[in-house]
Amino acid sequence: MTEAAGVKESEALDVDICVIGAGSGGLSVAAAAASFGRQVVLIEKHKMGGDCLNYGCVPSKALLAASKRAHAMRTSMPFGIMPVEPAINHAAVRDHVHSVIAAIAPNDSVERFTGLGVKVIQATGRFVDARTVTAGEHRIRARRFVIATGSSPVVPPIPGLDSVPFFTNESIFENADKLPHLIVVGGGPIGLELAQAHHRLGSRVTVLEGARALGKDDPEMTKVVLKSLRAEGIDIREETLVERVEGGRGRVRVAVKTPAGPETLEGTHLLLAVGRRPNTADLGLDAAGITYERSGIKVDKGLRTSNRRVFAIGDVAGGLQFTHVANYHAGIVIRRALFRLPAKANNDLVPWVTYAEPELAHVGLTEEQARARRINPKVQRWSYHENDRAQAERATEGHVKVVTDARGRILGATIAGEQAGELIQVWALAISQGLKIKAMTDWIAPYPTLGEINKRAAVRYFSAAAGSPLVRRIVGLLSSFG
Helix, strand or coil: CCCCCCCCCCEEEEEEEEEECCCHHHHHHHHHHHHCCCCEEEECCCCCCHHHHHCCHHHHHHHHHHHHHHHHHHCCHHHCCCCCCCCCCHHHHHHHHHHHHHHHHHHHCHHHHHHCCEEEECCCEEEEECCEEEECCEEEEEEEEEECCCEEECCCCCCCHHHCCCECCCCHHHCCCCCCEEEEECCCHHHHHHHHHHHHCCCEEEEECCCCCCCCCCHHHHHHHHHHHHHHCCEEECCCEEEEEEEECCEEEEEEEECCEEEEEEECEEEECCCEEECCCCCCCCCCCCCEECCEECCCCCCECCCCCEEECHHHHCCCCCHHHHHHHHHHHHHHHHHCCCCCCCHHHCCEEECCCCEEEEEECCHHHHHHCCCCCEEEEEEHHHCHHHHHHCCCCCEEEEEECCCCEEEEEEEEECCHHHHHHHHHHHHHCCCEHHHHHCCCCCCCCCCHHHHHHHHHHHHHHHHCHHHHHHHHHHHCCC
16 A cells, blocks of 8 residues: 555554553553563553543442442441431532542553653554554554453343443443432442442442352352341342343333242343453454453463463453453563563462452452362451451451461451451462461551451461460470479
């Protein structure tokens, strides 16, 4: 093609690293590689910052923050403060969510990355052969490619859905009106977080889950969260399969199959939160010799695809779908692509949090997973009820559960309760460093803090020794020396 033919000649670029996708993982790779002086091309066909900034982590936490204020106004009586029913301006709540996105957006902007020395191309990236990608008027050849295209919400093949308006996480944050009765299909973290947020902002909410709500987490710990959500008034129905939907704007009918038989529910709005699918379409993966499935691009433990020049990270690589996993993957790719170090991904190190109230946080192995690996686990628990700060905050629901092997090596931890997402981090550090439970007793927790819960659970591991006849004889012997 030539200028004379009316089509601009493609611009050829030959660089060190080409990143497809400007979500959290892709941005991390691009920034790190550029900081080491590498030539980097970053391709993004939609919004910089990806799902996390625009449709996921950031707006959902902003919405939850607004709803938490409304809930506090209604539930202040135990503190001696007269409760009031808040007057909620839903358009202003929407504006709050978007102002938070806007405040963070400059960190992920084209201007910032251009300033870092990254060539940003706002177009669709597609492989045309094993080492060439086209994007807009550009033809890019690179020493290494990184696919970081993320995932999108699943729209299930429910009969009638094609004629019924519905929300996903990509549209719900544009809403500026009260939703009188929101029906949420999906009882995972996204579904329950948004269910609680909208309930606290004045909506009636029904959650429909085909299996078990929060099914990937320890059932003992999910009971704490689900009990609290139901106590607030959220109708959570498990083992409830959606068979058909019908209706229109402002009126939705959902036919379901329950253990007790068929039923039809009526609401005003519908939110789909049944999972996410990796964004692999239109990437030209076949042309590049990259193997993929419905669950995502196939990678080895070093995140390399079947094409040795290409890595895949984050949601598009299947597995755990979290922003911090994409960032973790980015670090592995940088070590491998720039420094040729044998870095590998280890999902046992990955924590996750459901940001309902109370929060549910986990890292490492559950008790059940430990047994599946033929480990005989030892389990320690400590209740929020036994923590003085929790009593002062009237946040006494929940506990920490710690799993170790017989020698005291920390295998996993789960926390259900106030600020669980903050409290889990010390366990994530301990597991990443291969620490034993004794290490969790050797630090001093300031009083009164919720962090004491973690130390108390660790101390309990050794409490059995106090009743040991041998230990008691030794203590008695030592006391005889005066």
